[in-house]
Amino acid sequence: MTATLPTATPAAPERAAGRGLLRLALRSRRLALGLGVLAVFALTAVIGPWLASDPDAVSVDLGQAPSGAHWLGTTQTGQDVFAQLVVSARGTxxxxxxxxxxxxxxSVVIGIGGGFLGGVADETLSLVSNVFLVIPGLPLVIVVAAYVKGDGVLSTVLVIALTSWAASARVLRAQTLSLRGRDYVLAARVYGEKRWRIVLVEILPNELAIIVSQFIHAVIFAVLTQAGLAFLGLADPAYLTWGTMLYFAQNAEALTGGAWWWFVPPGLCIALLGTALSLVSFGLDEVLDPRLRTRRPRKGAR
Incomplete structure (x- = not known):
């Protein structure tokens, strides 16, 4: 009888790759710290509204400083600032x-699609991107937001999204123009592969690191833009975010009145969220690009 040798299951390489990626992620302190802060914010956004008290409830404690009863004090109408901060995390x-x-x-559809197709399609999509790049971003956001003011959260999301894709599309187009002339892409065309499969299998995976980085920076831009629009009174005040908290604090003259507990916490949360996302972006660059990994000397080594 001949003994049959045990064969590795197909899932074994995937588990090994997952463990290797986890080890690489743990080597980056920036990535670990950024993911930790993001996890705290995400957990607060998910379960916070059920644990916190009603952010709209008023009390007789008007404009009180932080205390045991109100951890972050109260507003001028007696609303608990901590409850507002926790509930606002989800909206933000x-x-x-x-x-x-x-x-x-x-940006992926226009940048990669135009760069891969070329010709008239590329020129048309590139022209659209250039138009959005030429128009100053902040004035465009303010004008459009003022026009659709009061139409709800969806309008705010669309305004921010449709005014922030052009720069990313230009980067993806330039990368696609470089990739479509590579040997493996030309070989796929020779073998008669369909265009959509070439884009999804040959080009898109090679630009995944750029897309992830651009997504992270898009989140930062969206959070900061929404906070700016809310502070200017151009967002829906009924939808509670950290930006609307700053708006109400500014209207109530919290800064001149010395009510620092009203505007410092939401501003600090916005800064921490942006810092965490930036750390994740830098950490992913270290993990995905071997040239950026820093080797730390072992203890006792000269």
Missing amino acids: LVIGAAAAVIATVV
Whole structure:
């Protein structure tokens, strides 16, 4: 009888690759720190509204400083600032993620599609991108937001997304123009592969690192833009975000009145969220690009 040798299951290489990616991720302190902060914000956004009290409830404690009863004090109408901060985390992250997803999808379709197709299609899509790049971004966002003011959260998401995709599309187009002349892409064309399969299998995976990085920066841009629009009174005040908290604090003259507990927490959360996303972006660059990995000397080694 001949003994049959045990064969590795197909899932074994995938598990090994997953463990290797996890080890690489843990080597980057920036990535670990950024993911940790993002996990705290995400957990707060998911379960926070059920644990916090009603952010719209008023009390007799008007404009009180932080205390045991109100951890971050109260507003001029007696609303708990901590409850508003926790509930606002969900609205801020939802707007940031939704706008970033739409902007990334538009930039991928226009950038990669135009760069791969070439010809009239590329020139037309490139012209559209150039028009959006020539128009100053912030004035365009303010004008469009003022026009659709009061139409809800969806309008805010669309305004941010449709005014922030052009730069990413230009980067993806340039990368696609470089990739479509590579040998493996030309070989796929010779073998008669369909265009959509060449884009999805040969080109898109090679640009995944750029797309992820652009998505992260799109989230940062969306959060900061929404906060700016809300501070200017151009966002839906009924939808509570960290930006609307700053808007109400500014209207109530919290800065001149010394009510720092009203505007410092939301501003600090916006800064921490942007910092965490930037750390994740830098950490992913270290993990995905071997040239950026820093080798730390072992203990005891000279």
